Amino acid sequence: MLNLFDTRGLRSQLKDSIPVAGLCPTGSYGLQDSMRSGFTSVKNELLPSHPLELSEKNYQPNKDKMNFSTLRNIQGLHAPLKLQMEYRAARQIQRLPFLQSSNLALDTLRGSDESIGFEDILNDPAQSEMMGEPHMMVEYKLGLL
Amino acid sequence: SFISLILFMFFSFLRNAVLEGEANKVGCSLPAARKTGTTICGVVFKDGVVLGADTRATEGMVVADKNCSKIHYISPNIYCCGAGTAADTEMTTQIISSNLELHSLSTGRLPRVATANRMLKQMLFRYQGYIGAALVLGGVDCNGPHLYSIYPHGSTDKLPYVTMEVASLSSDWFLCSSCSGSGSLAAMAVFEDRYKPNMEEEEAKRLVRDAIAAGIFNDLGSGSNIDLCVITKGKVDYIRPHDEANKKGVRTGDYKYKRGTTGVLSKTVLDLEVVEETVQTMDTS
Numbered sequence: 001m002l003n004l005f006d007t008r009g010l011r012s013q014l015k016d017s018i019p020v021a022g023l024c025p026t027g028s029y030g031l032q033d034s035m036r037s038g039f040t041s042v043k044n045e046l047l048p049s050h051p052l053e054l055s056e057k058n059y060q061p062n063k064d065k066m067n068f069s070t071l072r073n074i075q076g077l078h079a080p081l082k083l084q085m086e087y088r089a090a091r092q093i094q095r096l097p098f099l100q101s102s103n104l105a106l107d108t109l110r111g112s113d114e115s116i117g118f119e120d121i122l123n124d125p126a127q128s129e130m131m132g133e134p135h136m137m138v139e140y141k142l143g144l145l
Numbered sequence: 146s147f148i149s150l151i152l153f154m155f156f157s158f159l160r161n162a163v164l165e166g167e168a169n170k171v172g173c174s175l176p177a178a179r180k181t182g183t184t185i186c187g188v189v190f191k192d193g194v195v196l197g198a199d200t201r202a203t204e205g206m207v208v209a210d211k212n213c214s215k216i217h218y219i220s221p222n223i224y225c226c227g228a229g230t231a232a233d234t235e236m237t238t239q240i241i242s243s244n245l246e247l248h249s250l251s252t253g254r255l256p257r258v259a260t261a262n263r264m265l266k267q268m269l270f271r272y273q274g275y276i277g278a279a280l281v282l283g284g285v286d287c288n289g290p291h292l293y294s295i296y297p298h299g300s301t302d303k304l305p306y307v308t309m310e311v312a313s314l315s316s317d318w319f320l321c322s323s324c325s326g327s328g329s330l331a332a333m334a335v336f337e338d339r340y341k342p343n344m345e346e347e348e349a350k351r352l353v354r355d356a357i358a359a360g361i362f363n364d365l366g367s368g369s370n371i372d373l374c375v376i377t378k379g380k381v382d383y384i385r386p387h388d389e390a391n392k393k394g395v396r397t398g399d400y401k402y403k404r405g406t407t408g409v410l411s412k413t414v415l416d417l418e419v420v421e422e423t424v425q426t427m428d429t430s
Binding site: 056 | 155
C-alpha cells in the first residue's frame with residue numbers, strides 16, 4: 001500500500017511511540033532502570049523526551065516520502081512503485097537471526113553506501129557486546145519453538 | 146552506512162534532567178562541556194585563503210587544553226576552523242570530511258568548497274542547533290578561493306557575496322573576511338580597519354595574525370598560540386604555531402641552595418660490596 005500522501009500529524013506520530021506506562025519496563029529482570037531512564041512517570045512515557053526525538057525518529061521515512069513523491073511527479077506512478085518493490089525485496093535478504101546483516105543491497109538502492117553518518121560511528125550493532133542465543137533464535141524463526 | 150534502524154536514543158536526556166535537578170538541590174552543578182571559546186577567522190587574498198585560529202580550549206572557567214588544534218582538515222584543498230563545543234566541531238568536521246572523500250571518489254574530481262558548505266549546513270539544520278558547532282570554512286577549488294561562515298543552526302554566509310562572485314580566474318577576485326567565536330568582535334575590529342581587497346600573501350598572514358592576537362589579548366576565552374593555514378591552488382601551508390603569543394614565563398630565581406653553600410669539613414667514601422644476589426619470581430596470575 002502506498003503511503004505517499006499520508007499526512008500524519010503529531011498525534012499519529014506520537015501514537016507509534018506510546019508504550020503502556022509501567023508494563024514491561026526496560027532493565028534487568030523487568031525492574032525499572034532508574035540509572036538510564038530516570039524515574040518513571042506517565043508524562044515521560046507519553047511525551048517525547050527531547051525536542052528532536054520525533055524529528056529524528058521520522059527522518060528517514062520523511063525523506064523517503066519526499067523522494068517518492070517527487071519521483072512520482074516527475075516520472076509517473078510506476079517509478080516509486082518499482083522502487084518500493086525493490087526495497088521490499090532487498091529488505092528480505094538477511095542473515096540468520098542472531099547475526100547482524102550488512103544490508104548491502106538496501107544500502108546500494110538507497111545510495112547510502114556512499115555516505116557516513118552517526119549511525120555508522122556510534123553504537124555499531126556489529127560490535128555490540130550482547131548476542132542472542134543462536135539456537136533459540138533460529139528455532140523461534142522457524143516456528144519450532 | 147546502515148538504514149536507520151539505529152537512531153539516537155534520547156532517554157538519557159531525561160536522566161540528565163533528573164540528575165541535574167538532584168544536583169542543584171544539593172548545591173552542585175553538572176560538569177560543563179568543553180568549549181572552544183575562541184577566536185577564528187579567515188581572509189580571502191589574491192591567490193587563496195588564509196585561515197587563523199587561537200589554541201585555547203576551556204571547560205567552564207578553566208583552561209582545558211593550552212594547545213588544541215582548531216583548524217580541521219576537510220579535504221586536501223579545504224580546511225575548516227571550528228568554534229563552539231569542541232567535540233561537536235571535531236566530529237562534524239570528521240564526518241563531513243569522510244563524506245566529501247567518498248563523494249570526490251565517486252565524481253573523480255577535487256571537491257568544491259560549496260559542496261562541503263552544503264553538507265555542513267544540511268546536517269546542522271537537521272539537528273536544529275543542538276550540535277554546537279560554528280565553523281569558518283575556506284578553500285580553493287576549480288572556481289577560485291571561497292570562504293564560508295556556518296552557524297550552529299545551519300545558516301551560512303558566503304563572503305564575498307554571490308552577486309559579486311567572478312567565475313573567471315583572471316581579474317579581480319572580490320575578497321572579504323569572516324570571523325566567529327567569542328573573540329570575534331576584537332578580530333572583526335582589526336579586519337574592518339585594515340582589510341583591503343587583493344592583498345598579498347604576507348600581508349594577509351599579518352592581518353590574520355593581528356586579528357587573532359586581538360582576540361587572544363582581549364577575550365578570556367581565547368589564548369595561547371596562533372595557528373595559521375594558508376590555502377592556495379595546489380598548496381596548503383599549515384603553520385602550527387605561527388606565533389607563540391603567550392609563552393609560559395621563565396622563573397628568574399630559584400629557592401634551591403647551590404652546591405657548596407654549606408662548607409664541607411671532611412669526606413669519606415665507602416664502596417658497597419655485593420654479598421648475595423637472589424631472584425624471586427612474582428606471582429602474576
